[in-house]
Amino acid sequence: MSAKLELERMLAARGFGATLPGPERTSPARGGAPVPAGGITELTPSHPAAEGAGATTCALRWAAEMLRARPEAAETGALPPALAWVDAAGAFDPESAARAGLELARLFWLRGAATPVPALLEAAHWLIHSGSFLLVVLDLLDRGEAELRPPPAAWFRLQRALDRCRRTALLVLAPRPLCGTSADRAWSVTREAVLWDERAMPLLAGARLRLESRHARRDGEGARRPPARAWEARLEWEETA
Amino acid sequence: MNEFLAAWLPVFSLQAAARPAPPPAAPAAAIELDGPLRRIAAANHAARAAGVAAGLSLSQALAREPRLTAFPRDEAAEGELQARLLAAAGELSPRVEAVGDDAAVLDLTGLRRLFGPAEAIAARLLAMLAAAGLHAHAGLAAQPALALLGARSVGLAAQPATGAAACLHVPDCPAPALARLPPGGEAAFLAPLPVAFLAEIGALTPVPPEPLAELLELLGRWGVATLGDLAALPPCALRQRLGEAGLALRRLARGEAGGVLAPPPLPRDRRRRTLAFEPPLADGERLRQALAAELEALARELEREDRMVEAAELRLEREGAAAQVRARRFLTPTRSPRDLLAQLAPLAVAPAPLPPGARAGVVALALECRVASPRRLQPRLFAAAAPDPARWPKVLARVSELAGPAARAGSPQPLDSHRPGAFRLAAFQPPPAGAAAPAPAPAGLALRRYRPPRPVQVQRANDDELTLVGAKLQLPPRRGESGARQWLVTRAAGPWRADGQWWGTEPWDCEDWEIEVAPWRRAGEAGATSIRRLRHDRRSGVWQLIGYYD
Numbered sequence: 162m163s164a165k166l167e168l169e170r171m172l173a174a175r176g177f178g179a180t181l182p183g184p185e186r187t188s189p190a191r192g193g194a195p196v197p198a199g200g201i202t203e204l205t206p207s208h209p210a211a212e213g214a215g216a217t218t219c220a221l222r223w224a225a226e227m228l229r230a231r232p233e234a235a236e237t238g239a240l241p242p243a244l245a246w247v248d249a250a251g252a253f254d255p256e257s258a259a260r261a262g263l264e265l266a267r268l269f270w271l272r273g274a275a276t277p278v279p280a281l282l283e284a285a286h287w288l289i290h291s292g293s294f295l296l297v298v299l300d301l302l303d304r305g306e307a308e309l310r311p312p313p314a315a316w317f318r319l320q321r322a323l324d325r326c327r328r329t330a331l332l333v334l335a336p337r338p339l340c341g342t343s344a345d346r347a348w349s350v351t352r353e354a355v356l357w358d359e360r361a362m363p364l365l366a367g368a369r370l371r372l373e374s375r376h377a378r379r380d381g382e383g384a385r386r387p388p389a390r391a392w393e394a395r396l397e398w399e400e401t402a
Numbered sequence: 403m404n405e406f407l408a409a410w411l412p413v414f415s416l417q418a419a420a421r422p423a424p425p426p427a428a429p430a431a432a433i434e435l436d437g438p439l440r441r442i443a444a445a446n447h448a449a450r451a452a453g454v455a456a457g458l459s460l461s462q463a464l465a466r467e468p469r470l471t472a473f474p475r476d477e478a479a480e481g482e483l484q485a486r487l488l489a490a491a492g493e494l495s496p497r498v499e500a501v502g503d504d505a506a507v508l509d510l511t512g513l514r515r516l517f518g519p520a521e522a523i524a525a526r527l528l529a530m531l532a533a534a535g536l537h538a539h540a541g542l543a544a545q546p547a548l549a550l551l552g553a554r555s556v557g558l559a560a561q562p563a564t565g566a567a568a569c570l571h572v573p574d575c576p577a578p579a580l581a582r583l584p585p586g587g588e589a590a591f592l593a594p595l596p597v598a599f600l601a602e603i604g605a606l607t608p609v610p611p612e613p614l615a616e617l618l619e620l621l622g623r624w625g626v627a628t629l630g631d632l633a634a635l636p637p638c639a640l641r642q643r644l645g646e647a648g649l650a651l652r653r654l655a656r657g658e659a660g661g662v663l664a665p666p667p668l669p670r671d672r673r674r675r676t677l678a679f680e681p682p683l684a685d686g687e688r689l690r691q692a693l694a695a696e697l698e699a700l701a702r703e704l705e706r707e708d709r710m711v712e713a714a715e716l717r718l719e720r721e722g723a724a725a726q727v728r729a730r731r732f733l734t735p736t737r738s739p740r741d742l743l744a745q746l747a748p749l750a751v752a753p754a755p756l757p758p759g760a761r762a763g764v765v766a767l768a769l770e771c772r773v774a775s776p777r778r779l780q781p782r783l784f785a786a787a788a789p790d791p792a793r794w795p796k797v798l799a800r801v802s803e804l805a806g807p808a809a810r811a812g813s814p815q816p817l818d819s820h821r822p823g824a825f826r827l828a829a830f831q832p833p834p835a836g837a838a839a840p841a842p843a844p845a846g847l848a849l850r851r852y853r854p855p856r857p858v859q860v861q862r863a864n865d866d867e868l869t870l871v872g873a874k875l876q877l878p879p880r881r882g883e884s885g886a887r888q889w890l891v892t893r894a895a896g897p898w899r900a901d902g903q904w905w906g907t908e909p910w911d912c913e914d915w916e917i918e919v920a921p922w923r924r925a926g927e928a929g930a931t932s933i934r935r936l937r938h939d940r941r942s943g944v945w946q947l948i949g950y951y952d
Binding site: 212213216221252265266270271274283303355362364365368 | 794797798800801802804805806808809810811812813814815816822823825827830831832833834846847848849850851852853893894895916918931932933934949950951952
C-alpha cells in the first residue's frame with residue numbers, strides 16, 4: 162500500500178474523509194455513480210451493428226446528473242462545473258441534451274466529424290489534462306470500423322492522465338469495446354423495446370433500455386476486483402420522448 | 403525612528419509642458435487659457451527673477467521678459483509625470499502618499515535592509531526619476547511634512563532670505579539635490595525658510611487651505627517672515643490670537659509636528675501611457691523600442707500592485723492621417739513585458755493604409771491597458787491543483803486547433819426560433835459555480851443527427867398523407883455498396899408541422915415524422931428496427947432523414 166493511500170485512510174478514520182477526493186463507489190449495486198472520476202468508462206451497444214441502442218441517451222443522462230451533483234463545491238472551490246463532448250461524428254443534438262437536463266452553457270462541444278480519431282484522442286487528452294471538466298465524453302459512435310484504430314497505448318495514456326487529475330471522468334461511446342483493460346467500467350446498453358403510445362394517435366413514448374456492466378476494474382478502495390459477472394448489474398428505466 | 407523621504411518636482415507644469423526636453427534654463431513659462439486670456443501657470447527661476455509670476459497674462463509677462471519662452475500647459479502630460487513619480491516611489495516603498503500633483507512622500511520604515519540607509523534610498527529615487535526624465539529634489543526628515551519642506555527648500559540656502567516674496571524665488575537647481583533635516587536640528591534647518599512655505603506642502607499642513615491663507619496673511623502683517631520667527635512666538639499668546647491652528651503651525655515650524663501618511667488611492671483598472679514623437683517616427687524598430695520601454699515601466703508598476711493586463715488598446719496617430727485604434731485581448735492575463743511586447747509590437751508596427759499625401763511617421767502612440775487582479779488558487783493536499791479558468795481559452799484554442807480547420811467548437815445556444823434544431827455556437831464561458839442548477843427536465847430519447855441530412859425517397863403504401871406506416875424508404879447506396887438500401891416503415895408518429903420566416907428571405911415549412919423502420923428484407927425480425935426522424939420539406943417536396951434516436 163502506498164504511503165499516500167495509507168495517509169488518506171488514517172485521515173479518513175479521523176473524520177477527514179470528506180475532504181479526500183478519490184474514485185467513487187461506482188457499482189450500481191452499491192448505488193454509486195456509474196461513471197467514476199479519475200477513470201475511463203466505456204459504453205457500447207450490446208451489438209456492434211445495433212443503431213439506436215440507447216448509448217447517447219445514457220450518456221446524456223449521466224452527464225446531466227454529474228453536473229447537477231456539482232462535486233466542485235467540496236473539492237475544487239469556485240471552479241465552475243463543466244462538460245466536454247468530443248463529437249467524432251458531428252451527431253450531437255443540443256435539443257436532446259437540453260431535454261435530458263443538461264445545462265448547455267456548461268457544455269464545451271468539439272465538432273470533429275472530419276477529424277481523424279487520433280487527433281480527437283489527443284484533444285480529449287488535453288481536455289482531461291486541463292483538469293477543468295468534470296466529464297469528457299468521447300463520442301466515437303457512427304465512425305467506421307477502419308477509423309477506430311487508435312494509436313498503441315492511447316487508452317493507457319488517457320487512463321494515466323485521468324489518474325493524475327482524479328477529478329475528471331472520461332466516458333467513451335464506441336460501437337464496439339475499444340478500451341480494453343484501461344477502462345475502469347465498461348457498460349453495454351441494449352434497447353429492449355420501443356414504447357409507443359397508441360391511445361389517441363400514435364406517439365413515440367420512449368424506449369426501454371437495459372444497461373449491463375461488462376466489467377469493473379477496481380472498487381472505491383483502490384483494490385483490484387475480478388472482472389466479471391460478479392459485478393454484473395442491470396439498470397433499467399423507461400424513457401419518455 | 404521613522405524616516406520619511408519626500409520627492410518634489412519643481413516647476414511641475416513647465417516640466418510637463420516642455421517634455422520630452424528638460425526644463426529650460428532660459429526664461430520660460432507654462433501658460434494656460436483663462437477665457438480669452440493666456441495666463442502664466444508656472445515660470446522657472448530665470449523668468450521669476452525677471453518678474454514673471456503665476457497669474458500674469460502672457461502679454462504682461464512678455465513685457466517684463468521679452469525673451470520668455472511660453473509652453474502651453476499639458477494636463478495629460480502632467481498626469482503622466484505624476485504617475486511616473488508615484489511609480490518610481492512605489493518601487494522603493496509600499497507606503498507612498500501623493501501630495502498635490504508634484505510631490506510624493508515615502509515612508510522608509512523597514513527599508514534599510516533592502517536598500518541601505520535613507521540617503522542611499524534618496525539617491526536611488528533621484529536616479530530613478532532622472533532616468534525617467536524627471537527633474538526632482540528630495541528631502542529626508544523624521545516627519546512627512548518636514549521632509550517635504552526640506553525638498554522644497556533645496557537651493558534656497560544659497561540665497562539670502564530677504565523676505566517672503568524673495569524667498570519664494572527658489573533657483574531651479576540644474577541637478578537633483580537632497581536636503582536632510584537632522585534629528586533634533588529640524589528647527590534650526592527650518593528657521594530661515596519663509597512662512598509662506600507652509601502653504602506649499604498641501605495636505606501635510608495641519609491647517610485647511612482657507613484658514614491657512616488668512617493666517618499667513620495675518621502673520622505677514624505682524625512681520626513674521628520666516629519659520630524661525632514663527633517658532634519664537636510665545637505659545638500662549640499665539641493661541642489667544644490664532645487659536646489651535648496657530649499652535650499647530652508653530653509646532654510645525656519648530657519641527658515638532660507629527661503626521662501619518664494617507665493611504666494611496668485604490669489601483670485603477672485602466673492604465674494609460676502616451677508617447678509623443680518629435681520628429682515623427684518612421685522606423686518600426688525605433689517605435690518598437692519605445693513601446694518596449696513603456697511596457698517595462700508598466701510591468702514594474704503592475705508587479706508592484708499585483709495586477710495583470712487583460713486587454714490593451716493602441717492608438718496610433720500618423721502624420722496627415724486619422725488615428726488608428728488596434729486592440730488585443732489576452733487569452734491569459736499577463737504582466738510580463740516580454741509577452742506584452744510580443745502581442746502589441748506587431749500591432750504598433752503593422753503598416754497602415756494611408757490616404758494620399760499622408761506620411762507614415764508616427765506622431766503619437768497611446769497605450770491603454772485594462773488591468774485586473776490575478777486569480778488566486780488554494781492548493782489542496784491530496785487533490786490535483788484546480789485549474790485556472792483564465793487558462794481555459796488557451797486550452798480550448800489548442801484543442802480546437804488539434805481538431806483541424808473544419809472542426810468547430812464552443813457552447814451550443816438555442817436560438818429564439820421555432821425552427822427545429824436552430825442553435826448557434828457561442829464562446830465557452832460556463833457560469834460560475836454558485837449559479838443555480840436548472841430543474842431536472844423530463845428525460846427523453848436522444849437524437850443523433852445526420853449532418854448534413856440524408857436524402858431519402860419515400861414511397862407511400864397508400865394515398866393517406868396522415869400516415870407513413872407501410873411506406874418504403876429508399877436511401878442512396880453507401881460508399882462501396884452497389885445497391886440502394888430499402889427500409890420499411892413499421893410505425894410512425896406525425897406529422898409535426900412547423901413553418902416560419904415566410905416573411906423573410908429564408909422561409910421554412912416542414913413536417914417531421916418519428917418512424918420505426920426495419921430493413922426491407924428483415925422486416926419481421928426482432929431487434930432489427932431503429933427509430934428515426936424523417937423530415938418532409940413542404941416547399942421543395944424533398945424527404946430527408948434528420949437522424950436516429952439512440
